[in-house]
Amino acid sequence: MSSNSQVTDAAGPSSADRASRRRWLGVLVVCIGVMMSFVNVSSTLSALSFIQQDLHISGTTLIWVSSAFPLAMVSMLMSAGTFGELYGRRRTYFAGVVLFGVGSLVAFLAGNAGVLIAGQAVMGLGAAAAMPTGLSIISNTFPDQHERVRAIGVWASTAGIGLAVGPLVSGALLDNFSWHSVYLINVVLAVVAAGLVPIFIAEGKHPGRRLDPVGIVLGTVTSAALAYAVIEGGSRGFATPSSIAAYVIVAVGLPAFVVVELRHRDPMLDLRLFRSASFAAIQLAAASAMFGFVGVSLLVILYLQRVAHLDAWSTGVHMLPWMLSFVVVSAVAARVVRAVGFAAALTAGLVLMGVGTLALLRVGIVDGYDAMWPALLALGIGSALLVGPSTAAAVNSVSSLQAGMASATVNTFRQFGAMLGTSILGTVAATRFPQNLTAELAEAGVGPGVADGVVAAAARGVRPEVPLVLRPLLDQAVPEAFTSALHLGFAVGGVVLLVAAIPTAIFVRRR
DSSP, rough: OOOHHHHHHHHHHHHHHHHHHHHHHHHHHHHHHHHHHHHHHHHHHHHHHHHHHHHHHOOOHHHHHHHHHHHHHHHHHHHHHHHHHOHHHHHHHHHHHHHHHHHHHHHOOOOEEEEEEEEEEEHHHHHHHHHHHHHHHHHHOOSSHHHHHHHHHHHHHHHHHHHHHHHHHHHHHHHHOOOGGHHHHHHHHHHHHHHHHHHHHHOOOOOOOOOOOOHHHHHHHHHHHHHHHHHHHHHTTSHHHHHHHHHHHHHHHHHHHHHHHHHHHSSSSGGGGGGGGHHHHHHHHHHHHHHHHHHHHHHHHHHIIISSSOHHHHHHHHHHHHHHHHHHHHHHHHHHHHHOOOHHHHHHHHHHHHHHHHHHHGOSSSSHHHHHHHHHHHHHHHHTTTHHHHHHHHHHTTGGGGGHHHHHHHHHHHHHHHHHIIIHHHHHHHHHHHHHHHHHHTTTTTOHHHHHHHHHHTTTTOOOOOGGGGGHHHHHHHHHHHHHHHHHHHHHHHHHHHHHHHHEEEEEEEE
C-alpha cells in the first residue's frame, strides 16, 4: 500500500506539471494571434509614408489604409465571439489565424491602394475571429482568477512585443526592400500558429449557447456603419451623402439592436452587463487606451519620418522607450492590479498616457527627440497599465461562461478606440497641415499658383518642385507647418485620455 501510495504521489505532481505546461503552451499559441494584430498595426504605421510615395495616394486614402483593419475588426468582433462559443473556440481561432494569413498575403501582393485596403479588411476579419476567441480560450483554461490575470498579462505583453518588433523588423525590411515585404511577417506567424493550434489548444464550446442571427446582423451592420461614418466623415466631411446614409443606418440599427438583444433569451451581447457602471467604465478605459496608443503612435511616427527625416529602422529604434516600457510593465501589471486594484491601475494608466501625450507639445523641429523620449516612456508605462488590466477587469467581472462575450465586448471597444485614434487624430493632422502651410506661404509672399502646387505635393508626401530661391523657405515652412498640425493632434489626444480617467476613477470597482 505504501509503495503504491508513493507511486501515486510521485505521478500526481508530474501529471499536474504536464497539464500546467500544456496550458501555458496553449497561451503562447493564443499570444501569436494577438501579436499578429499589433505587428500589423505598427508595421503599417511605419510603412505609411513609403506606401503613399509609391502608390501616389492622397492623405484621405492613406487614412483608409490604416483604418480598414480596425473597421473590419470592429464590425465582426461580437459575431466572431459568438461563433467561437457555438461552433468551437479552437476551430474559430484556427479559422481566424488562417484568414489573417490570407489577408497578409493579399496585402503583400497589392499593386494599388484598393487591393491593399481589401487585404487590410481581410486581416481585420481574421483578427476579429482570433482575438476574442483566444481570450475566451485563456479564460476557460485558467479557472483561478489570479492565474487568469497573470495569463492575460502575458497575452497583453505579447501585444507590446508585437508593437515593439513591428517597427524594428519592418524598418529593416523597408530600408532594404519595398513596403510589400512588411506583410510577409504575418504570413510567417500565421503559418506557425496554424500548425501549433491542433497540438496545444483543446476544443471547447459554450454548452448552452443559441444562435442570435438577427442580433448578429444588426450588430454587424450597425458597427460597420458607425465605423464608416467616423472614418468617412473625418476624411471627406460629415455632410457627404455616404456619411449621412451611414448615420441613418446607425439611427435605425442601434435601437433595433438594443430591442432585439433585450428580448432574446440568449443574446449575442447581454446588454444587462452595462447596468454595471464599473463594466461600462472599463469599456471606456479600454477604448481610450487604444485611441491614444494607436492614434498618438501614428503622429509620433509621422514626426520622426517627415520632420526628423529618420529612415524606417531609426524610427523603430526611436520608438523603443514607448514599446519596451510597455513590454516590461505589462509583465508586472497583474501584480500592480493585485496590490492597488483595477480602478487605481486603470486611472493611473489613463493619466500617464494623457500627460505623456500633452508633453509631446514641447516637441519642435530642432532637437525634438530630447523632449520626446520622456513622453514616450510615460506613454509606455501608462498603456501597460491599461491594455492587459482592462481585459482582465472585463473578463473577471462575469462568469466563465460569459468570458467570450466579455472579451469580445472589450476588444470591440478597444478596436473602435484604435479606429477613432487613427481616423480622428490622423485626420486632424492631415487637414491642418495644408492649412498651416498655405498660411505660412502666403505670409512669406508666395503667390497662390505656386503655393497651391507646393501644398498639394507636400500633402501627398512628395517633395515639391520649386525654384531654388524658394528652397530654403520650404525647408523651414514645411516642417513647421507639419509639427504645428501634429501638436493639435497631440492636444486632442491628451485631453481625451485625461477626461476618460474621471469616470474610470469614479465607477470602476477597486477589486
